[in-house]
Amino acid sequence: MPLIKNAAFTENQFVHVADDETLPQGNVIVSLKRWQTERADLITRNAPIGVRLNSDQSAEALAGDVHHFALIEIDFPKFRDGRGYSSARILRQRLAYTGEIRAVGDVLRDQWLFMKRCGVDSFEVRPGTRLEDFRSALTEQTVFYQRSSDHHRSVFERRHTACQALAAE
Amino acid sequence: MYRYDEFDQKAVDERVVQFSGQVARRLSGELTEDEFKPLRLMNGLYLQLHAYMLRVAIPYGTLSSKQLRMLAHIARKYDKDYAHFTTRQNLQYNWPRLADVPAILADLATVEMHAIQTSGNCIRNVTSDHFAGASADEVDDPRIWSEIIRQWSTFHPEFSYLPRKFKIAVTAAPKDRAAIKVHDIGIIIRRDAADVLAFDVYVGGGQGRTPLIGHMIGESIAAEDLLAYLEATMRVYNQYGRRDNIYKARIKILVHQIGADEMRRQVAVEFVEVKAQGALALPQVEIDRIAAYFASPAFETLSDENPTTANPAFNVWLENNVAKHKVPGYAIVTVSLKPIGGIPGDASAAQMDVVAGLAEKCSFDEVRVSHEQNLVLAHVRQRDLLTVWQQLAAAGLGTANYGLITDIIACPGLDYCDLANARSINIAQAISTRFANQDRQREIGELKLKISGCINACGHHHVGHIGILGVDKKGVEFYQITLGGSGDETASVGEILGPAFGEADVPDAIETLIDVYFAKRSPGERFLDTYRRVGIQPFREKLYAAH
Numbered sequence: 001m002p003l004i005k006n007a008a009f010t011e012n013q014f015v016h017v018a019d020d021e022t023l024p025q026g027n028v029i030v031s032l033k034r035w036q037t038e039r040a041d042l043i044t045r046n047a048p049i050g051v052r053l054n055s056d057q058s059a060e061a062l063a064g065d066v067h068h069f070a071l072i073e074i075d076f077p078k079f080r081d082g083r084g085y086s087s088a089r090i091l092r093q094r095l096a097y098t099g100e101i102r103a104v105g106d107v108l109r110d111q112w113l114f115m116k117r118c119g120v121d122s123f124e125v126r127p128g129t130r131l132e133d134f135r136s137a138l139t140e141q142t143v144f145y146q147r148s149s150d151h152h153r154s155v156f157e158r159r160h161t162a163c164q165a166l167a168a169e
Numbered sequence: 170m171y172r173y174d175e176f177d178q179k180a181v182d183e184r185v186v187q188f189s190g191q192v193a194r195r196l197s198g199e200l201t202e203d204e205f206k207p208l209r210l211m212n213g214l215y216l217q218l219h220a221y222m223l224r225v226a227i228p229y230g231t232l233s234s235k236q237l238r239m240l241a242h243i244a245r246k247y248d249k250d251y252a253h254f255t256t257r258q259n260l261q262y263n264w265p266r267l268a269d270v271p272a273i274l275a276d277l278a279t280v281e282m283h284a285i286q287t288s289g290n291c292i293r294n295v296t297s298d299h300f301a302g303a304s305a306d307e308v309d310d311p312r313i314w315s316e317i318i319r320q321w322s323t324f325h326p327e328f329s330y331l332p333r334k335f336k337i338a339v340t341a342a343p344k345d346r347a348a349i350k351v352h353d354i355g356i357i358i359r360r361d362a363a364d365v366l367a368f369d370v371y372v373g374g375g376q377g378r379t380p381l382i383g384h385m386i387g388e389s390i391a392a393e394d395l396l397a398y399l400e401a402t403m404r405v406y407n408q409y410g411r412r413d414n415i416y417k418a419r420i421k422i423l424v425h426q427i428g429a430d431e432m433r434r435q436v437a438v439e440f441v442e443v444k445a446q447g448a449l450a451l452p453q454v455e456i457d458r459i460a461a462y463f464a465s466p467a468f469e470t471l472s473d474e475n476p477t478t479a480n481p482a483f484n485v486w487l488e489n490n491v492a493k494h495k496v497p498g499y500a501i502v503t504v505s506l507k508p509i510g511g512i513p514g515d516a517s518a519a520q521m522d523v524v525a526g527l528a529e530k531c532s533f534d535e536v537r538v539s540h541e542q543n544l545v546l547a548h549v550r551q552r553d554l555l556t557v558w559q560q561l562a563a564a565g566l567g568t569a570n571y572g573l574i575t576d577i578i579a580c581p582g583l584d585y586c587d588l589a590n591a592r593s594i595n596i597a598q599a600i601s602t603r604f605a606n607q608d609r610q611r612e613i614g615e616l617k618l619k620i621s622g623c624i625n626a627c628g629h630h631h632v633g634h635i636g637i638l639g640v641d642k643k644g645v646e647f648y649q650i651t652l653g654g655s656g657d658e659t660a661s662v663g664e665i666l667g668p669a670f671g672e673a674d675v676p677d678a679i680e681t682l683i684d685v686y687f688a689k690r691s692p693g694e695r696f697l698d699t700y701r702r703v704g705i706q707p708f709r710e711k712l713y714a715a716h
Contacts, residue, residue: 145180148327
């Protein structure tokens with residue numbers, strides 16, 4: 001699957017490792033279960049490590065551990081399954097995770113902006129996706145009523161900064 | 170009422186451009202119907218039995234004259250000259266062509282309207298008290314808070330793919346006219362001992378196939394924390410609401426399964442976290458800005474008068490459809506969309522124009538849509554009531570049946586809806602015609618009769634004093650009757666009487682129930698009061714003995 005990060009196609013630097021597979025050298029992504037059972041060994045590795053959250057696994061399970069990860073993958077098994085949006089927000093805001101959050105699975109054009117707003121910064125997309133579609137999907141809407149993980153100020157706030165700025169002039 | 174600023178307008182305009190592109194891609198074949206479906210559902214466009222249906226949001230049921238005229242214009246230009254007001258205070262067009270929908274949305278945007286989040290598993294149009302700002306019993310205008318919630322929930326990035334649709338209702342009066350306890354979240358605004366606004370948050374009410382009454386989860390939430398509390402509740406639901414079974418995906422099932430206490434605990438934990446981030450605390454200056462739009466209009470200093478005349482038809486309408494206003498000399502007028510034998514909630518373009526004109530001249534330019542599928546002119550001078558009634562009556566809008574047995578709520582049913590098992594409109598028409606006699610209706614008194622054409626309960630049958638549910642038995646329509654439901658502050662779910670009736674037998678069955686009520690009632694009792702006192706048995710015995 002093509003991968004978009006920072007508004008450009010990029011090579012995936014990580015390999016998925018199944019729970020019963022021997023860990024290869026290099027960057028790996030393991031399941032949450034494997035992370036939990038082999039945590040002591042995994043943190044001694046020298047290569048960057050990623051973990052994958054299924055949609056029924058709460059990001060809370062990574063509390064206290066996020067600094068170990070270079071990548072957290074959030075799976076969207078169907079685009080309708082919106083649990084991953086909460087996971088991303090919890091990772092960014094509550095757990096203060098600053099590494100890469102990658103959306104994988106059924107990741108469609110009309111979800112990209114919401115995912116980005118929740119803190120996702122890389123996207124596994126369908127083959128054939130055009131970069132201009134990605135760019136336009138992220139810019140079609142520019143009015144955000146609520147704070148999220150992307151540091152946009154909310155409309156509630158912007159209105160009054162505008163007023164204050166005006167009053168200050 | 171609220172007016173868009175540059176941000177609100179831009180949000181809606183951008184959406185029109187975006188959806189126009191999506192429709193163009195669908196029409197050119199670039200998008201398949203499967204790919205297009207989630208996009209159109211984000212914009213209130215359904216594919217029904219015979220045609221597309223477009224559902225337009227009317228936030229908390231408040232419209233300006235200009236907006237209502239635009240709705241009439243769209244009905245005339247793009248549809249079959251009428252539209253349908255729904256139990257969600259929205260409006261539906263039943264026959265739009267897909268190619269016209271971008272133009273319809275563009276027309277709506279010129280009057281600060283849209284169809285955003287009127288479908289899909291997101292936070293839907295916020296509903297509220299249709300007497301807001303006019304009724305003496307409210308502690309604040311609930312539309313201020315409904316508008317704040319509307320904005321916060323619009324394009325919410327985290328809560329646009331919830332397990333299921335999500336409905337929030339707000340009231341600020343002890344008399345609940347917004348049925349808040351049968352919503353996913355219902356909010357009651359009170360004033361505490363220090364006269365400060367406090368928000369009680371009820372969670373997990375709902376109708377559908379599992380009717381449940383909401384539980385108070387948040388008590389006395391402070392105004393500035395309201396959005397943080399809602400966000401906390403939504404996050405718990407988004408993570409833990411069931412997604413494996415569409416019929417068990419509403420928040421009411423989660424609350425029912427884990428219990429109200431556990432729900433309260435989980436939300437409380439999340440609430441602390443959300444508040445700690447601080448980003449949702451509402452700035453007072455913003456609350457004030459929005460509140461200012463809902464300031465009372467410039468009422469004249471008048472005295473209450475007795476508007477009765479020598480015209481008995483007017484006097485009956487006055488008694489039934491006109492309610493007390495908080496300001497002396499004014500009155501609240503309910504415009505019935507339930508003509509005898511008509512289709513509940515339907516209005517022609519010409520009728521919408523008449524109501525818009527009256528609102529402009531006689532009600533400070535404002536119209537309300539009630540969840541009972543009527544329109545409301547909230548601020549009419551008592552001295553104008555006769556003129557208003559004459560003009561309404563001339564347009565076929567003078568039916569004096571507000572709150573009576575012919576003021577029926579009915580969903581569109583199998584005449585339009587893809588989900589329905591049976592027709593609703595025919596039953597509403599038959600009952601309305603049977604009980605057409607004005608004196609008899611008034612003799613029966615307040616009676617909320619509600620009809621749904623399937624278990625999804627869009628016609629609110631669970632909370633009807635008499636509820637009727639259409640079912641399909643081997644291709645034949647049957648109707649199951651429930652008694653004792655109520656959507657007000659004493660909310661209750663109706664109890665099933667017994668085996669269902671065939672279409673032709675329903676009016677007789679209702680007659681029998683009314684006979685039992687007449688035989689059993691104590692002075693001053695409404696149908697619901699009698700039912701609550703004597704229980705279902707006398708009704709059941711008589712009904713099934715007779716049939």
